[in-house]
Amino acid sequence: MNLQLALDRMSREDCFQAIEDTKESIDWIEVGTGVIKEYGMEIVREIKKAFPHKTLVADMKTCDAGKHEAVQAFEAGADITTVMSFSADQTIKDTLKVAEDFHGRIMIDLLGVKDEARIRELSDIGVDLVSLHFGKDMQETGEMQEEDLFTLVKHYPHLQVAVAGGINLGSLPSILDHRPDTLIVGSGITKSSDRQDTAVKMKGMITNYEANDSNRQR
Numbered sequence: 001m002n003l004q005l006a007l008d009r010m011s012r013e014d015c016f017q018a019i020e021d022t023k024e025s026i027d028w029i030e031v032g033t034g035v036i037k038e039y040g041m042e043i044v045r046e047i048k049k050a051f052p053h054k055t056l057v058a059d060m061k062t063c064d065a066g067k068h069e070a071v072q073a074f075e076a077g078a079d080i081t082t083v084m085s086f087s088a089d090q091t092i093k094d095t096l097k098v099a100e101d102f103h104g105r106i107m108i109d110l111l112g113v114k115d116e117a118r119i120r121e122l123s124d125i126g127v128d129l130v131s132l133h134f135g136k137d138m139q140e141t142g143e144m145q146e147e148d149l150f151t152l153v154k155h156y157p158h159l160q161v162a163v164a165g166g167i168n169l170g171s172l173p174s175i176l177d178h179r180p181d182t183l184i185v186g187s188g189i190t191k192s193s194d195r196q197d198t199a200v201k202m203k204g205m206i207t208n209y210e211a212n213d214s215n216r217q218r
């Protein structure tokens with residue numbers, strides 16, 4: 001399982017500091033939507049240059065003009081760019097084509113999706129990577145209902161699944177039980193008092209879970 005550090009609502013300097021603090025523990029770096037809106041594609045370019053061996057996710061949250069935005073993300077050095085699941089099918093097809101041209105990937109953000117029918121459509125279009133997402137504003141009045149979220153994708157074992165939305169040291173163990181491919185953690189690390197320690201602990205929990213899981217499966 002990958003640990004993806006999400007950089008949201010942070011200054012440029014703090015983004016770089018957070019990566020430095022956690023780089024031994026994280027696998028993927030996400031440049032958050034708000035950070036891209038603040039600093040433009042330049043910050044994606046700069047982070048890729050500084051950390052070329054990390055998988056870089058540009059959280060573009062594209063919902064239209066897919067071809068153009070996907071080209072922007074990949075030209076800036078992103079390995080993965082995000083597209084909203086409610087986008088027109090044509091938008092998703094266009095971004096998948098651009099990703100193929102750039103040898104990159106599209107992650108479909110399932111924010112707000114409640115119906116498995118959309119997952120089937122996305123899968124039929126050729127999507128292979130999705131993120132189950134309990135949004136920042138939703139977190140103000142509730143908590144992620146993991147069972148509901150993971151139920152959406154349970155009939156699609158070929159999909160790689162990321163999960164995001166207020167994950168912290170306390171909620172991580174129960175999320176691990178759903179065996180996502182990627183755990184996206186933002187404020188659970190970036191707002192913790194010791195980012196390095198939190199990231200080390202999270203990565204350790206993931207590694208332990210995987211070791212015990214493979215023992216169980218043998």
Ligand SMILES: O=C(CO)[C@H](O)[C@H](O)COP(=O)(O)O
Nearest residue numbers: 006164165166167185186187
């Ligand atoms: O995409 C996002 C917000 O739209 C965040 O990256 C995602 O929700 C992870 O952040 P946090 O762990 O703080 O919820």
